Amino acid sequence: MSQKPVGGPPGEEEVDWCLYQLNGTTEFEVSEADIISTVEFNHTGELLATGDKGGRVVIFQREPESKNEPHSQGEYNVYSTFQSHEPEFDYLKSLEIEEKINKIKWLPQQNAAHSLLSTNDKTIKLWKVTERDKRPEGYNLKDEEGKLKDLSTVTSLQVPVLKPMDLMVEVSPRRIFANGHTYHINSISVNSDCETYMSADDLRINLWHLAITDRSFNIVDIKPANMEDLTEVITASEFHPNHCNLFVYSSSKGSLRLCDMRASALCDKHSKLFEEPEDPSNRSFFSEIISSVSDVKFSHSGRFMLTRDYLTVKVWDLNMETKPIETYQVHDYLRSKLCSLYENDCIFDKFECAWNGSDSVIMTGAYNNFFRMFDRNTKRDVTLEASRESSKPRAILKPRRVCVGGKRRKDDISVDSLDFTKKILHTAWHPAENIIAIAATNNLYIFQDKVNSEMH
Amino acid sequence: METDDREGNRMWEEDSSPKHLLDTMFARGIKRKCFDGEEDIEGTLAGFKSVPSYNLQRQSLLDMSLVKLQLCHMLVEPNLCRSVLIANTVRQIQEEMTQDGTWQVINAQNTGQASLDRLVSSDILCRSTKEQGEGKLVPSYSSFSKDFEDIQSQDIISDLSTVASVQAPRNPQSNVWEMENPQENRGNFQKSLDQIFETLENKNPNSVEDLFSDVDNSYYDLDTVLTGMMSNTKMGHCDVLESFSSQTTTNSNSNCKSDINELDHIVEILVES
Numbered sequence: 001m002s003q004k005p006v007g008g009p010p011g012e013e014e015v016d017w018c019l020y021q022l023n024g025t026t027e028f029e030v031s032e033a034d035i036i037s038t039v040e041f042n043h044t045g046e047l048l049a050t051g052d053k054g055g056r057v058v059i060f061q062r063e064p065e066s067k068n069e070p071h072s073q074g075e076y077n078v079y080s081t082f083q084s085h086e087p088e089f090d091y092l093k094s095l096e097i098e099e100k101i102n103k104i105k106w107l108p109q110q111n112a113a114h115s116l117l118s119t120n121d122k123t124i125k126l127w128k129v130t131e132r133d134k135r136p137e138g139y140n141l142k143d144e145e146g147k148l149k150d151l152s153t154v155t156s157l158q159v160p161v162l163k164p165m166d167l168m169v170e171v172s173p174r175r176i177f178a179n180g181h182t183y184h185i186n187s188i189s190v191n192s193d194c195e196t197y198m199s200a201d202d203l204r205i206n207l208w209h210l211a212i213t214d215r216s217f218n219i220v221d222i223k224p225a226n227m228e229d230l231t232e233v234i235t236a237s238e239f240h241p242n243h244c245n246l247f248v249y250s251s252s253k254g255s256l257r258l259c260d261m262r263a264s265a266l267c268d269k270h271s272k273l274f275e276e277p278e279d280p281s282n283r284s285f286f287s288e289i290i291s292s293v294s295d296v297k298f299s300h301s302g303r304f305m306l307t308r309d310y311l312t313v314k315v316w317d318l319n320m321e322t323k324p325i326e327t328y329q330v331h332d333y334l335r336s337k338l339c340s341l342y343e344n345d346c347i348f349d350k351f352e353c354a355w356n357g358s359d360s361v362i363m364t365g366a367y368n369n370f371f372r373m374f375d376r377n378t379k380r381d382v383t384l385e386a387s388r389e390s391s392k393p394r395a396i397l398k399p400r401r402v403c404v405g406g407k408r409r410k411d412d413i414s415v416d417s418l419d420f421t422k423k424i425l426h427t428a429w430h431p432a433e434n435i436i437a438i439a440a441t442n443n444l445y446i447f448q449d450k451v452n453s454e455m456h
Numbered sequence: 457m458e459t460d461d462r463e464g465n466r467m468w469e470e471d472s473s474p475k476h477l478l479d480t481m482f483a484r485g486i487k488r489k490c491f492d493g494e495e496d497i498e499g500t501l502a503g504f505k506s507v508p509s510y511n512l513q514r515q516s517l518l519d520m521s522l523v524k525l526q527l528c529h530m531l532v533e534p535n536l537c538r539s540v541l542i543a544n545t546v547r548q549i550q551e552e553m554t555q556d557g558t559w560q561v562i563n564a565q566n567t568g569q570a571s572l573d574r575l576v577s578s579d580i581l582c583r584s585t586k587e588q589g590e591g592k593l594v595p596s597y598s599s600f601s602k603d604f605e606d607i608q609s610q611d612i613i614s615d616l617s618t619v620a621s622v623q624a625p626r627n628p629q630s631n632v633w634e635m636e637n638p639q640e641n642r643g644n645f646q647k648s649l650d651q652i653f654e655t656l657e658n659k660n661p662n663s664v665e666d667l668f669s670d671v672d673n674s675y676y677d678l679d680t681v682l683t684g685m686m687s688n689t690k691m692g693h694c695d696v697l698e699s700f701s702s703q704t705t706t707n708s709n710s711n712c713k714s715d716i717n718e719l720d721h722i723v724e725i726l727v728e729s
Contacts, residue, residue: 202536203536231540252537285514285517285548289545292541342517343520348537348538
């Protein structure tokens, strides 16, 4: 396993990652509500949204380049913070509905405003983010404070003019898509037609129109007639980036189903089933659990799919259903520890995965605040750490290594020393540049390619 | 393997801990041949004096899984994916035990009417109805319904003994997966958990039957419950309730510690009426 940094665009093999900025509180002040539960760049990479367990959304905006202030270029500053979801109580079922934000997805920008969808377990909301930097002054009927003028004092007419004001970012909920799901929503995905989106829970997938909130169309339903027969659930789903009729969903048994909405109204029957036969030599009681797919992402090109299961990330070619074209081991040293991981529930952790802009590098998180990158072209991979101690601003990240007995180099970490409470579940890659956002508990790390940042 | 002095979540303490052994056993799907020097476990097994049998390991995994399924009812709303995966694991183990004949042996010991081919469905796993005459190896627990007029919970009171007082049809809604009627699911399962933990501690290897040997059958005898004449002190706070309740739709065996305020409130109402 090579330790050279990876992640550059094709033709430029080596990337040095360095910490660009770190947002979050120090470890002694962590409250459960601050734990980041999702991270998402918008389509241009100008905005970065995070959701947390307390139902809040924080949007960061990248500062535009400016020759006057070379040091603050490319920094992501807080643009807006708002409370997206509140905890609810379902009185009928005597159950609490968590306000934790499970997923955020940006809509493609169609006018000056930005829009995003945020969802918790049950309800999806469409938020509109607008800027206001001017305000009209000089009304005829109202005075500066908005009170109605005494008409007798008005002697002439004037045209109100727009005067600049301090920038205000306003966020308003434009749509609330409620009561569509009995089970917990695990993913949402905006269609390339920019009119519809889908939301998936454990057993069903619904198709919504962005402008219609009082009904949705059920397109996948895997709930068995008898719940006792339930052996498989939906774990993630996504629309194809280019074909508005195609979407994929993954299951807890490790299979992927590509569905075509043109085929039938209810897409219970898949168009393609992607499944890798089990390796008999690796079979154990935990085989099924570790094969459960926790995340699925189409490549930007639309040609490939990336899946994450407990121990590996796999690249699938849409044209080949029998097996993935590439498999990368994320932390195979855990394979002999599965029983302990089952006992402490870590085996059920859901890690996400991400493509870089050119689909040449894939990234996913692991334990001990480690995250991994795999270069598909050079076949080299690297393990990096997101921690305050090992990340000084602008210093290049040092690759980490986990040793499994045998030779141990300096700075290696043994498997038994890994901290399983520090897990990186949520990561995001800028759509075009080598900028990554890593959520480590309540901290948001933004790493940039050193070359990239020096150019500004 | 050494333990690190660093603070953190250390999962593996000593080489000979049961957990560690379980890990090595299940690493590569090792079934019968545990000690034939498979490369990946050789190094880790070195230095061990004795390794528990595969059956014991498998039993531990089964017990652990059943406990996990029980615990899922305590949460706000159970994670369905996790529950399904655990239930599938339990099924897998039971299938294997059936093929081994291990399952068969235990069933024969318990009752003569064991239904050997029937695997426990996920529903029963979480609701744990131990139906009379059939030695289904699931922990039984009581569903403590907060709503005393809810007759649905009646079906959960099933006899371990052969005397059948009540055999209500299984409520299809009282199901680990269902969300529509979580009241049963959210009932107090503390007593059953206590039973499980107790029996897990005390049980002997290869004696699955012991898992349930500590269960006091009188708990599930509806007559006893109805008359409230339980002499067993395990009832604790609940016997007050039993003597007042005319509708004994609930199994009073639940440990009511956490619901004591509610019980007091209900008792007040009953007394006043």
